[in-house]
Amino acid sequence: MNDTEMKNKLRPKFWEQLPIEQLNKEEWEALCDGCGKCCLHKLEDEETGSIEYTKISCRLLDDHSCKCGQYSIRKNFVPDCVVLSPANIKKVAYWMPDTCAYRLLYERKPLFDWHPLISGSPESIHDAGISVRGMCVPEFEIPEDEWEDYIIDDFRS
Ligand code: SF4
Numbered sequence: 001m002n003d004t005e006m007k008n009k010l011r012p013k014f015w016e017q018l019p020i021e022q023l024n025k026e027e028w029e030a031l032c033d034g035c036g037k038c039c040l041h042k043l044e045d046e047e048t049g050s051i052e053y054t055k056i057s058c059r060l061l062d063d064h065s066c067k068c069g070q071y072s073i074r075k076n077f078v079p080d081c082v083v084l085s086p087a088n089i090k091k092v093a094y095w096m097p098d099t100c101a102y103r104l105l106y107e108r109k110p111l112f113d114w115h116p117l118i119s120g121s122p123e124s125i126h127d128a129g130i131s132v133r134g135m136c137v138p139e140f141e142i143p144e145d146e147w148e149d150y151i152i153d154d155f156r157s
């Protein structure tokens with residue numbers, strides 16, 4: 001399916017008009033703002049359960065486009081990559097970034113103006129400084145026991 005065919009499947013302002021359970025596959029995919037934040041490694045505090053984001057990126061994340069380099073077959077390389085769906089958003093929303101469109105809709109909040117669905121441009125998220133463009137460190141460069149040194153303060157919003 002090309003971009004035009006995909007766009008034709010998007011109903012007007014679906015993100016405001018429809019509950020997430022009623023979105024079609026193309027609308028669900030279009031909801032992703034392309035920030036890449038969810039592809040950063042996270043550390044969980046075993047005592048408190050709190051989640052901290054690090055600058056360490058998944059081996060498949062492209063640091064410039066902020067997209068997965070092998071999206072359709074990513075599970076072959078990263079088996080624990082979470083495939084978001086209306087069925088599991090309730091379970092995973094708590095560790096998604098506060099700006100994530102899936103989390104926002106799940107929490108019945110509006111999308112931000114920089115979301116490509118509103119701005120009309122996939123570059124707006126980068127221009128607004130919300131994406132991870134240019135700020136990641138690939139996971140193979142840093143030993144896992146040093147990831148704690150790369151925690152990002154207050155990054156999720
Ligand atoms: S955090 Fe949410 S909106 Fe951003 S890339 Fe991940 S799934 Fe898409």
Ligand code: SF4
Pocket residue numbers: 038039040058059060061062067068069070071074075078081082
């Ligand atoms: S496999 Fe792809 S989608 Fe999954 S975390 Fe890595 S870069 Fe992101």
